[in-house]
Amino acid sequence: MKQTVIDILIYLFEHFVDDDLELEADQDRLKSELRDAGFDAGQVSKAFDWLQDLATNRADSDGLPVAAFTSTRIYTLEEERKLDAECRGFMYFLEQAGVLDGTSRELVIDRVLALENDEIDTSQLKWIILMVLFNQPGQEHAFVWMEDLVMDDLNRNLH
Numbered sequence: 571m572k573q574t575v576i577d578i579l580i581y582l583f584e585h586f587v588d589d590d591l592e593l594e595a596d597q598d599r600l601k602s603e604l605r606d607a608g609f610d611a612g613q614v615s616k617a618f619d620w621l622q623d624l625a626t627n628r629a630d631s632d633g634l635p636v637a638a639f640t641s642t643r644i645y646t647l648e649e650e651r652k653l654d655a656e657c658r659g660f661m662y663f664l665e666q667a668g669v670l671d672g673t674s675r676e677l678v679i680d681r682v683l684a685l686e687n688d689e690i691d692t693s694q695l696k697w698i699i700l701m702v703l704f705n706q707p708g709q710e711h712a713f714v715w716m717e718d719l720v721m722d723d724l725n726r727n728l729h
Contacts, residue, residue, distance in 0.1 A: 573609050575685055578617040580697050581607065587704070620684055624705055627677055643675065652682050657695045664699065669712045677702045696720050 586600065597618060604614045645658060653661075661678065664670040670678065678699050682690050690698070700720050703713040 573613055574687060575613055575617045575620055576687060576690075576694050576697070578604060578609050578613055579620065579701065580694075581609070582617065582621075583697065583701060583704075616686075620681065621701075623684060624677070624681055624702065627680055641672070643672075648683065649679060652685075652688070652690055653679070653695070654689060654691075656692055657690060660692055660695060661699075664716075667715075669703075669715055670699070674699075674702055674706055674709065674712070677706070693723060696723065 581604070582600070601611075601614050601618065604617075605611055643662075645653065650658075661670060661675060665672075665675060678695075681698050681702060682695070687694075696716070696719060700713065700716045703709045703716055706713075
């Protein structure tokens with residue numbers, strides 16, 4: 571089975587998010603554990619680059635102006651290729667529900683475009699949104715809401 575960067579990110583998040591790890595300090599140990607779990611070293615490095623870019627983009631987005639609640643996001647062709655209508659509709663739903671704001675939505679789209687996958691499905695998108703919200707200060711309530719949604723999906727798939 572071919573493992574992708576998103577698979578590694580989900581694995582990392584499921585297994586290590588509660589461990590209060592410092593990504594920089596624990597990176598070598600985590601990479602070793604991921605390789606021991608069967609992940610390709612090249613894909614593991616790309617996953618860590620993705621996480622580092624998320625942290626960098628978060629810092630860069632702090633001073634950005636916030637779009638008006640009534641504004642409409644128009645997707646580029648590249649974005650539409652990666653995010654099908656169901657994914658775009660789900661993100662719109664999250665914006666209307668107050669889970670995503672304009673800044674977090676743009677970070678999600680940026681992180682989706684950074685993945686090598688040709689297309690992202692809704693379950694993968696939920697994980698990406700969860701990771702973005704986890705890395706956003708002040709988004710604790712939105713993170714918990716999204717985490718409940720992701721965990722409900724996991725439990726539903728197990729039964």
